[in-house]
Amino acid sequence: MDENRLHCDHCPVRFNTVWERKEHEYDRHGIGEAVPHPFMTEHYRTVEPYVTALRMIREAIGELFGPLASLESPEATLLRKEGPTPTSEAEAVIAALQRVEEVMRAA
Numbered sequence: 001m002d003e004n005r006l007h008c009d010h011c012p013v014r015f016n017t018v019w020e021r022k023e024h025e026y027d028r029h030g031i032g033e034a035v036p037h038p039f040m041t042e043h044y045r046t047v048e049p050y051v052t053a054l055r056m057i058r059e060a061i062g063e064l065f066g067p068l069a070s071l072e073s074p075e076a077t078l079l080r081k082e083g084p085t086p087t088s089e090a091e092a093v094i095a096a097l098q099r100v101e102e103v104m105r106a107a
Contacts (some may be wrong), residue, residue, distance in 0.1 A: 011036055054089045061096055069096035 006021060007014045031061050033069040036100040061069050072092035 050086065054086065054093075057093055058089075061093060065096070065100050069100050071096040 006018065007015070008021060008024060008029075010025070010031075013024060015024065022032055022035045026034050031056075048089060055074075058071060058074070061071055072095065
């Protein structure tokens, strides 16, 4: 089988790129493996260190303050209208720290 072909062997579909064909065969026919889009892998490599840093900050707040911070879960940021963005992550961290400050001030 030619790995660089631009058509599907299972239905009459033609593609512009090999990636499109591989994605189609995986999604439609369950053939092969899921192949990330080339731009997505480059994007991931670019943002991954920042995502890791934000995760470390979230974990530190959770460990230091526990339920007192009431930190918004990562799943909740996924459900936001704009999706998970660095800004929404920062807003969640800031809100958690503000809750801790309020409790400390009241005590």
